[in-house]
Each structure stands twice: as C-alpha cells, then as structure tokens.
Amino acid sequence: MSAAGATELRRAPVPLGTAIAVQRRVIFALLMREALTRYGRHNIGFLWLFVEPMIFTIGVTALWSITKTVHGSTIPITAFALTGYSSVLLWRNMPGRCINALMPNLPLLYHRNVRIFDIFVARLLLEFAGATMSFLLLAMLFTLIGWTQLPENLLEVIGGWFILAWFGMALALFLGALSVRSELVEKLWHPLSYLTFPLSGAAFMVDALPRQAQDFVLLLPMVHGVEIVREGYFGSYARAHYDVGYIVAVALVLTFLALLQIRAVAPDIIVE
Amino acid sequence: MIRVRNLTKTYPVRDGRRTILDSISFDLARGQKLGILGRNGAGKSTLIRIISGAERPDSGSVDRGMSVSWPLAFGGAFQTALTGRDNVRFISRIYNSDFERNIAAVDEFAELGAYLHEPVRTYSSGMRARLAFAISMIIEFDCFLIDEISAVGDARFAQKCQLELFEKRRDRAMIIVSHDAAYVRDHCDHFAVLHDGQMHFHDDFEPAYALFKDLIGWSPPPDTAPETAPETGPQTASIPAIQTTA
Amino acid sequence: MIETADTTPARARARFRLPGPLFLLFVALPTLAALAYFGVLASDVYVSESRFIVRSQDKATPTALGLLLNNATLSHGTPESSAAQSYLLSRDALSALNHGNAYARAYTRPGISRFDRFDPLGLAGSFEDLYKYYEGHVRVDSDSTQGITVLTVRAYTPADAHVINEQLLRLAETTVNHMSERARHDLITTSEREVFDAKAAARAAGAALARFRNTAGVIDPEKQAPIQYELVSKLQDELIEARSDRRQLMIVAPQSAQIPALDARIKEIETRINEQSGLAAGNRKKSLAAAGEEYQRLSLESDFAAKRLAASLASLEAAENEAQRKSSYVERIVEPNRPDSAIEPHRARGILTTLVFSLIVWGVATMLIAGIREHGS
Structure with missing residues (x-):
C-alpha cells in the first residue's frame, strides 16, 4: 500500500453473458422490491398493478359512452376508449414513474451492481406489465360481453403496443435522468402530460380530423403508435394514418439522448 | 488488490467547486487493514463511497481486484415499508x-x-x-x-x-474510516490521515496519530467552533489512554 | 473492473470507443451499403407532377369538428375529389394504365437498377405485386383548404413519368365525368318519365270530354239547367193566366165559343211544362241532371291531368337545376410536366441520413452494452 505510479491494471472484462445475467437478476430484484413497496401485501396486493389502470380505463370508457363523445369513426365507443386510453396509460405513466425516481433510491447505489439504469428499467417494466395486463384483460372482458371484437391483426396490435412502450420508456428514461438535474422537469411534465392527452390520439381517429389538423397532430409520435394499435385492432374499418419510421426514429433518438443523459448525471450523483 | 489512482472529487458549493479529494493514490492488498483518520468533513465518507462504487470520482480510477462490500452497517438501503x-x-x-x-x-x-x-x-x-x-x-x-x-x-x-x-x-x-483513533488503532495495521484532500500514509499508528493530533490542534478551540467540538472532545480525552497502551 | 469517470468530452469519447465489431455492424456496414446504393446502384428517378381541382357547385361537407367549431373551411373536400383521389390509387386505375402490360414494361426497362425495378428476380410478377409497386411510385396529395389535388408520378425516364401522369389525369377526368353524368341521368330520367306520363294523361282526359260533348249534345249542363227552369216558369205563368181567363169566361159567358179554345191552350201548355221539366231533371235518361254527373267526372279528370302535368314540369325543371348544381368536372391547374433532369433519389441526403442514424444506433448499442458490463459478478 503506497502512493504508487499510474500503472494501469488491465483485467479482462466480465463476460457479457455473465453481466447480462447479473443485470437481469438485479432488475428483477428491484422490480419485486418496487412492486412490494408500491402495492404491499394488503387486500389484493400485486393485483393492483393492473387493477388500477383497469379502473381508469373502465371509468373513461363509461364516461365517453355516456357522453357519446364524438370521435369521428364508426368504431363502437367502448372499443375506441379501450384502445385509446390503454395506450395513453402505457406511454404517459412511464415518465411519471421515472421522474424523481432516483432520489429516494440513491442508497441502493451502494450495491455496486445496482446502476441508475436498472432502477429506472425496473420501474418501467412494472409499468409496462401493468398497462399490458390491464389492456389484455379488458379486451378479453369486453369481447366476452360482446362490446368489442377480437383484434383483426393481433400481431400488428402487439407491434404497435411495443413501439409505443419503447417510445414511453425512452421518454421516461430521458426525463427521469434529466429530473436529477432540475426539478423543473417534474413541474413541467405534469401540465405537459395533461395537455398532450387530448392531442395524443386517444380521443380521436386521425382520419376524422381535417387535413391541416392531421399534419399537426401527426407530429406527435405517440399518435402514430395509437393509430397502429387501432389499425391492428379494428382492421380496415379504421383508416389509420401513421409512419412507423417516424415514431421509431423519434424513439431511437430519445433512447440515445436518455442513455447519454444517464451517463452524464452519474458523476453528479451524491449519495447521502 | 484494490488500486486507487489519482482519485479526485469535487463538490459544487455556492461559489464554485470545493475539492474534497485531490489526486489520491494507494493500493490495498488482500488482508491489509487500512485505518483512515480525519476530521469531520475531511472527505473520509466520500472516499468510502467512491471506493464502494456508489459515487463516481471526477477523475482517477478505482480498480477493484477483489470483491468490496457496501459501507458496513449502512442501513439507508432499507425500504422501510418492507419487512x-x-x-x-x-x-x-x-x-x-x-x-x-x-x-x-x-x-x-x-x-x-x-x-x-x-x-x-x-x-x-x-x-x-x-x-x-x-x-x-x-x-x-x-x-x-x-x-x-x-x-x-x-x-x-x-x-x-x-x-x-x-x-x-x-x-x-x-x-476503516473514523475519527475515533482508538478504534482505528485496535483494528488496523496500516494508517493514513486525510486532510485537505491529501492522504498521509504511515505504517505505524504513532506517527499517524501524531499528525492527526497536529491537524486537530490547528483547528480553532472547541468552544469557539461548535462544529468541531463533538469530535475533538472525546478524542483528546482518550489520548493519554492510548499513549499508555502503545 | 476499471472505472474511469470523466466529464471532459475527449475522455468520454475515448471511453465509448469500443473496438471493432459493434462499429462495423452498426455504422460501417449500413453506411457502406448506403454509399453503394445511393452512390452507384440507385437509378435516377424522374418526377412528373400535375395539379387539378374537381369543380362542383356543391358545398363541401363540413366535418364534425368543423361543425363544432362552426368553421366550414375544416372540410374533407368534396366527395367527388375524394373519389377521384381514391380512384387514382386503385387497382382499377392501374389495370387501365397497364393496358397491354405497358405500365409493367415501363418499370422493367433494362436501364433500371435491379434494386429499383419492378420484379427484379422474376419471382413476384403478379398483379398484386405490381399494385404494391405502383403504390410506391404514385402519390396523391390533397391540399384540403383549396381542394387542389397534387398527382406525382415517379418513373425512370422523363417520358414515362410524363406519359403515366397524363394518362392518370385523363383517367381521373373520365371517372369524374362519368360520375357526374350518371348523377345527372339518375336525377333527370325519373322527372322526364313523369312529365311524359302526365302529358299522355292530360291528352286522354281532354279527348274524353270532347267526345262526351259531341254525343250528349250539351256543352255545359250546369250552365244549361237555369235556362230550362226559366222556360218552365214562363210556361207556368202562361198556364196560370190561361186558367184564370177560362174561369172568368165561365162566369160571364158559360157558353162562349172561346172556352174550348182556351182548354186546348191549357192542355198544350201543360204538355209543354211536363216536357221541359222532364228535360231538366226527370225520369228520362236524357235529362240534364243525368248528363251533369258524367260531365262532372270527365271535367274533373281533365283538371287533374292538367295539374299533374304542371307539377311534373316544375319538378323536371328543379331536377335539371339540381343536376346542374351536382355536375362536377376535373379542371387542370398544372399540366403534367416532362422533367428534364432527375431530382431523386436524394443521394447525399440518403447517405447522410443513414450515417446519422447508424451512429445513433451504434451509440445506443454501445451505451447499453457498457451499461450491462458495469454489472460485475
């Protein structure tokens, strides 16, 4: 032990397979911890994970059905609300879960295999699982009652759902990392998420809008995702307008920025 | 073997950045026990956090050739809502x-x-x-x-x-990081004093302790500087006991 | 595990520079492919554009949102222009265009690169494949505020682009004209047939009335009846006068020779009265009342037929107006141009886009893997 010279000790890095296994284990541990913390073991416990979004979706479906909201297509309002609101829950709750997620969890970083990215990803996976199960169960329930049909192209629904989830995760990671830097992120995200809701494609079909409005609304990436989901679900009688390339490009760039941001904040983090 | 090289860490304060650790390097072999003495706020805990990997240094590297624990007895990672x-x-x-x-x-x-x-x-x-x-x-x-x-x-x-x-x-x-000199003395075989971002290494306790006392001596008297009072109090009291046993 | 953290960009970049394979896979390979494709392989694309508007006097249908905002300009455009647009992108249009396989030939010229031509390997030559290919080379955009439709055709020679655009435009015109003609036809034929029927009925009713007048010898029983009654009352006056004369004569000179003459006169008057009142309304068939019944029927029928004719003429006129209003036609604003140089593909842009996006993908992959590698065992 001495103040020795700077002879760098090069060690073969951990094999990628091992590292992946470790990361998977860590994320799973964080996920279980998060789920247990959030829902506890009381009453229905874990089930809240998807019961909560289900209640939201059912509520909105009921509201829209009662008020007979104009949505500009021949799709039954229940099916319309189901696809629309589930999609909103998917991408909008993710940033909410990640913003300011780090501060209360900083001591976890004492366990060296727990990285900032893992803390975010565990929450995102939980959110994804909840929104997906809610959508799945409600779709099955509504189909049994006869309010909706089964999706015409299940693969397309899944594809759209995953793209939307990717977009939501990238956005969440980016905002989550950014929120370490500035509390403005949290302050601005709340109004922003409410303002984007009516524009997000949940409450209308793009086809029902006039041309100028379509061009404007299609600037929002999530609209493309919702349209893909709807086209897959309702098939030909919902004329969808979307550009897969656009939402993928946006999600990709967001992912890139998010990962950069996570790397950038790492040195600034002070564990109490 | 743990290799610490040129470790530098600064924290942002109101007027610029304050250097906590200034280019610290040392090695720790298996079985070695290093005791680090230092005043409160000297950067002992920061050093521990960086070695544990919870925080990143501004520059320099920590190369862990063996598994390193999280700071012991640390309870902050408890999720208090969980059992x-x-x-x-x-x-x-x-x-x-x-x-x-x-x-x-x-x-x-x-x-x-x-x-x-x-x-x-x-x-x-x-x-x-x-x-x-x-x-x-x-x-x-x-x-x-x-x-x-x-x-x-x-x-x-x-x-x-x-x-x-x-x-x-x-x-x-x-x-082991502490301002309790006796505790460090009893459990370590290598010693260092952290002061002003610098580590002063000693293979024996006595010179390290002498330096530590020196550094503490330079600080204002306990009654005028309340933030140093709690740590200087007990330590000065324990000095004679240590000297007799050493 | 070596941890180096540094905020300076140079150090950070050095940290991300993972050796070869990732960079090769995510950046070098796609960029080289883009260089090869855009730099060498891609064929020049000639773009021909035309603009037209579907004129119609009908108002555009406002959307629900437009109604809500009370804003008529928020519309989908006229149904005719939508019809023209959807026709242009239909299999119908393609099969008309591909008459004698002309369209497929234009896109399989030997000069076109294998990566761009239709059915390069001879494996996918069905009509559906051609349709898919067609959709990638024809664009129909509409500018809804003005209702202008922009038709863009991409081909690999200037002449092809021009000819295909011209043909499509003509097809669109034919479609719109056909629709317009059909609507006009539908609207007017019913009215015309109605007018024709009404005319025939009016004619028949008039003829029947004339025939009745001839055979019954009356022009208008209503008007003739009062004359009859006046004659009878005159005769009765005369009868009363004759009777009172006879009574006076019987008192003054009962044996007068005038009495038989008066009797004969009274008898004559009575006969005449009987005759005339029977003619007006009597037991005989030829009375005026009997003729009036038939006359009434015929004249009513004739009246009705005349009114029906007038109504149907009016509705024909309205239909003609409606048809006029509904008629629509394609008006060319910009004739299809014949491009003199290729403006696509955007070679530099294509290469640059590929480079930028592959760098981003590589960045993401690198950071993800570096993140995974931070997990020691």
Missing part, C-alpha cells in the same frame, strides 16, 4: 445468494424474532442497526468498508459484531 425479511430477500437477489440460508442467519444474529416479519418502519433504531449489521454479514466480501461503526446496539450486540467482523473475518481486507 426485514423482504429486505433480506432483496439483498439475496442482488447478490445471488441463498435466501433461506440468509434469512436463517439474520434471524439468529439480529435476534429480531417476530419483528422480522414486520415493516422496518416499526423498528427501533437499535433494531434497525442490528438488522443492518446482520444483513451486511450475510454476503461474503474480500474487503469490508467500515464507516464509523462503533454505535451498533447494546454492549452485548457490539461484542457479537466484534466477533463476527474482526475474529471470524480476520483474513479480509478492510478500510
């Missing part, structure tokens, strides 16, 4: 360790009884400390990081900790 058992399960998952064996060990060592199945927020501070120490002992490391550990529970439990850490794991490397 002690859930926290043990979490740690077991993170470190890929056998949960059944671990929960048995924690149950025996921490003596929490039925409280193990209650949320940690219902624990007393002593119980939390016991749980934290017990959890720290279930994962085996080559090197333990110990940050001001002295106050863990009652005397009997302190003794158990002593046995568990310094007797059963006497072959492990340790980095």
Whole structure:
C-alpha cells in the first residue's frame, strides 16, 4: 500500500453473458422490491398493478359512452376508449414513474451492481406489465360481453403496443435522468402530460380530423403508435394514418439522448 | 488488490467547486487493514463511497481486484415499508445468494424474532442497526468498508459484531474510516490521515496519530467552533489512554 | 473492473470507443451499403407532377369538428375529389394504365437498377405485386383548404413519368365525368318519365270530354239547367193566366165559343211544362241532371291531368337545376410536366441520413452494452 505510479491494471472484462445475467437478476430484484413497496401485501396486493389502470380505463370508457363523445369513426365507443386510453396509460405513466425516481433510491447505489439504469428499467417494466395486463384483460372482458371484437391483426396490435412502450420508456428514461438535474422537469411534465392527452390520439381517429389538423397532430409520435394499435385492432374499418419510421426514429433518438443523459448525471450523483 | 489512482472529487458549493479529494493514490492488498483518520468533513465518507462504487470520482480510477462490500452497517438501503425479511430477500437477489440460508442467519444474529416479519418502519433504531449489521454479514466480501461503526446496539450486540467482523473475518481486507483513533488503532495495521484532500500514509499508528493530533490542534478551540467540538472532545480525552497502551 | 469517470468530452469519447465489431455492424456496414446504393446502384428517378381541382357547385361537407367549431373551411373536400383521389390509387386505375402490360414494361426497362425495378428476380410478377409497386411510385396529395389535388408520378425516364401522369389525369377526368353524368341521368330520367306520363294523361282526359260533348249534345249542363227552369216558369205563368181567363169566361159567358179554345191552350201548355221539366231533371235518361254527373267526372279528370302535368314540369325543371348544381368536372391547374433532369433519389441526403442514424444506433448499442458490463459478478 503506497502512493504508487499510474500503472494501469488491465483485467479482462466480465463476460457479457455473465453481466447480462447479473443485470437481469438485479432488475428483477428491484422490480419485486418496487412492486412490494408500491402495492404491499394488503387486500389484493400485486393485483393492483393492473387493477388500477383497469379502473381508469373502465371509468373513461363509461364516461365517453355516456357522453357519446364524438370521435369521428364508426368504431363502437367502448372499443375506441379501450384502445385509446390503454395506450395513453402505457406511454404517459412511464415518465411519471421515472421522474424523481432516483432520489429516494440513491442508497441502493451502494450495491455496486445496482446502476441508475436498472432502477429506472425496473420501474418501467412494472409499468409496462401493468398497462399490458390491464389492456389484455379488458379486451378479453369486453369481447366476452360482446362490446368489442377480437383484434383483426393481433400481431400488428402487439407491434404497435411495443413501439409505443419503447417510445414511453425512452421518454421516461430521458426525463427521469434529466429530473436529477432540475426539478423543473417534474413541474413541467405534469401540465405537459395533461395537455398532450387530448392531442395524443386517444380521443380521436386521425382520419376524422381535417387535413391541416392531421399534419399537426401527426407530429406527435405517440399518435402514430395509437393509430397502429387501432389499425391492428379494428382492421380496415379504421383508416389509420401513421409512419412507423417516424415514431421509431423519434424513439431511437430519445433512447440515445436518455442513455447519454444517464451517463452524464452519474458523476453528479451524491449519495447521502 | 484494490488500486486507487489519482482519485479526485469535487463538490459544487455556492461559489464554485470545493475539492474534497485531490489526486489520491494507494493500493490495498488482500488482508491489509487500512485505518483512515480525519476530521469531520475531511472527505473520509466520500472516499468510502467512491471506493464502494456508489459515487463516481471526477477523475482517477478505482480498480477493484477483489470483491468490496457496501459501507458496513449502512442501513439507508432499507425500504422501510418492507419487512426485514423482504429486505433480506432483496439483498439475496442482488447478490445471488441463498435466501433461506440468509434469512436463517439474520434471524439468529439480529435476534429480531417476530419483528422480522414486520415493516422496518416499526423498528427501533437499535433494531434497525442490528438488522443492518446482520444483513451486511450475510454476503461474503474480500474487503469490508467500515464507516464509523462503533454505535451498533447494546454492549452485548457490539461484542457479537466484534466477533463476527474482526475474529471470524480476520483474513479480509478492510478500510476503516473514523475519527475515533482508538478504534482505528485496535483494528488496523496500516494508517493514513486525510486532510485537505491529501492522504498521509504511515505504517505505524504513532506517527499517524501524531499528525492527526497536529491537524486537530490547528483547528480553532472547541468552544469557539461548535462544529468541531463533538469530535475533538472525546478524542483528546482518550489520548493519554492510548499513549499508555502503545 | 476499471472505472474511469470523466466529464471532459475527449475522455468520454475515448471511453465509448469500443473496438471493432459493434462499429462495423452498426455504422460501417449500413453506411457502406448506403454509399453503394445511393452512390452507384440507385437509378435516377424522374418526377412528373400535375395539379387539378374537381369543380362542383356543391358545398363541401363540413366535418364534425368543423361543425363544432362552426368553421366550414375544416372540410374533407368534396366527395367527388375524394373519389377521384381514391380512384387514382386503385387497382382499377392501374389495370387501365397497364393496358397491354405497358405500365409493367415501363418499370422493367433494362436501364433500371435491379434494386429499383419492378420484379427484379422474376419471382413476384403478379398483379398484386405490381399494385404494391405502383403504390410506391404514385402519390396523391390533397391540399384540403383549396381542394387542389397534387398527382406525382415517379418513373425512370422523363417520358414515362410524363406519359403515366397524363394518362392518370385523363383517367381521373373520365371517372369524374362519368360520375357526374350518371348523377345527372339518375336525377333527370325519373322527372322526364313523369312529365311524359302526365302529358299522355292530360291528352286522354281532354279527348274524353270532347267526345262526351259531341254525343250528349250539351256543352255545359250546369250552365244549361237555369235556362230550362226559366222556360218552365214562363210556361207556368202562361198556364196560370190561361186558367184564370177560362174561369172568368165561365162566369160571364158559360157558353162562349172561346172556352174550348182556351182548354186546348191549357192542355198544350201543360204538355209543354211536363216536357221541359222532364228535360231538366226527370225520369228520362236524357235529362240534364243525368248528363251533369258524367260531365262532372270527365271535367274533373281533365283538371287533374292538367295539374299533374304542371307539377311534373316544375319538378323536371328543379331536377335539371339540381343536376346542374351536382355536375362536377376535373379542371387542370398544372399540366403534367416532362422533367428534364432527375431530382431523386436524394443521394447525399440518403447517405447522410443513414450515417446519422447508424451512429445513433451504434451509440445506443454501445451505451447499453457498457451499461450491462458495469454489472460485475
């Protein structure tokens, strides 16, 4: 032990397979911890994970059905609300879960295999699982009652759902990392998420809008995702307008920025 | 072997950045026990956090050739809404360790009884400390990081900790950070004083302690500088005792 | 595990520079492919554009949102222009265009690169494949505020682009004209047939009335009846006068020779009265009342037929107006141009886009893997 010279000790890095296994284990541990913390073991416990979004979706479906909201297509309002609101829950709750997620969890970083990215990803996976199960169960329930049909192209629904989830995760990671830097992120995200809701494609079909409005609304990436989901679900009688390339490009760039941001904040983090 | 090279860390303060660690380098071989003395706020805990990997240095590197623990007896990672058992399960998952064996060990060592199945927020501070120490002992490391550990529970439990850490794991490397000179002296074989971002290394306790006293001596008297009062008080009191035993 | 953290960009970049394979896979390979494709392989694309508007006097249908905002300009455009647009992108249009396989030939010229031509390997030559290919080379955009439709055709020679655009435009014109003609036809034929029927009915009713007048010898029983009654009352006056004369004579000179003459006169008057009142409304068939019944029926029928004719003429006129209003036609604003140089593909842009996006993908992959590698065992 001495103040020795700077002879760098090069060690073969951990094999990628091992590292992946470790990361998977860590994320799973964080996920279980998060789920247990959030829902506890009381009453229905874990089930809240998807019961909560289900209640939201059912509520909105009921509201829209009662008020007979104009949505500009021949799709039954229940099916319309189901696809629309589930999609909103998917991408909008993710940033909410990640913003300011780090501060209360900083001591976890004492366990060296727990990285900032893992803390975010565990929450995102939980959110994804909840929104997906809610959508799945409600779709099955509504189909049994006869309010909706089964999706015409299940693969397309899944594809759209995953793209939307990717977009939501990238956005969440980016905002989550950014929120370490500035509390403005949290302050601005709340109004922003409410303002984007009516524009997000949940409450209308793009086809029902006039041309100028379509061009404007299609600037929002999530609209493309919702349209893909709807086209897959309702098939030909919902004329969808979307550009897969656009939402993928946006999600990709967001992912890139998010990962950069996570790397950038790492040195600034002070564990109490 | 742990290699620390040119470690520099600054924190942002109101007028610019304050340098806490200024280009620190050292090696720690297996089984070596390094005691680091320093005043409050000298950067001891920062150093521990950087070595543990919880924080990133501004520059420089920490090369861990052996497994390094999280700062011992550290209880901050408890999710207080979860039970002690859930926290043990979490740690077991993170470190890929056998949960059944671990929960048995924690149950025996921490003596929490039925409280193990209650949320940690219902624990007393002593119980939390016991749980934290017990959890720290279930994962085996080559090197333990110990940050001001002295106050863990009652005397009997302190003794158990002593046995568990310094007797059963006497072959492990340790980095002990403290302003309690006696504690460092009793458990370490290498010493360093951290002051103004610099580490002063000594193979023997006496010169290190002399330097430490020197540095403390330069600080304002206890009655005019209240923030240094708590640490200088007990230490100056323990100086004669140390000198007689040394 | 080596941890180096540094905020300076140079150090950070050095840290991300993972050796070869990732960079090769995510950046070098796609960029080289883009260089090869855009630099060498891609064929020049000639773009011909035309603009037209579907004129119609009908108002555009406002959307629900437009109604809500009370804003008529928020519309989908006229149904005719939508019809023209959807026709242009239909299999119908393609099969008309591909008459004698002309369209497929234009896109399989030997000069076109294998990566751009239709059915390069001879494996996918069905009509559906051609349709898919067609959709990638024809664009129909509409500018809804003005209702202008922009038709863009991409081909690999200037002449092809021009000819195909011209043909499509003509097809669109034919479609719109056909629709317009059909609508006009539908609207007017019913009205015309109605007018024709009404005319025939009116004619028949008039003829029947004339025939009745001839055979019954009356022009208008209503008007003739009062004359009859006046005659009878005159005769009755005369009868009363004759009777009172006879009574006076019987008192003054019962044996007068005038009495038989008066009797004969009274008898004559009575006969005449009987005759005339029977003619007006009597038991005999030829009475005026009997003729009036038939006359009434015929004249009513004739009236009705005349009114029906007038109504149907009016509705024919309205239909003609409606048809006029509904008629629509394609008006060319910009004739299809014949491009003199290729403006696509955007070679530099294509290469640059590929490079930028592959760098981003590589960045993401690198950071993800570096993140995974931070997990020691």
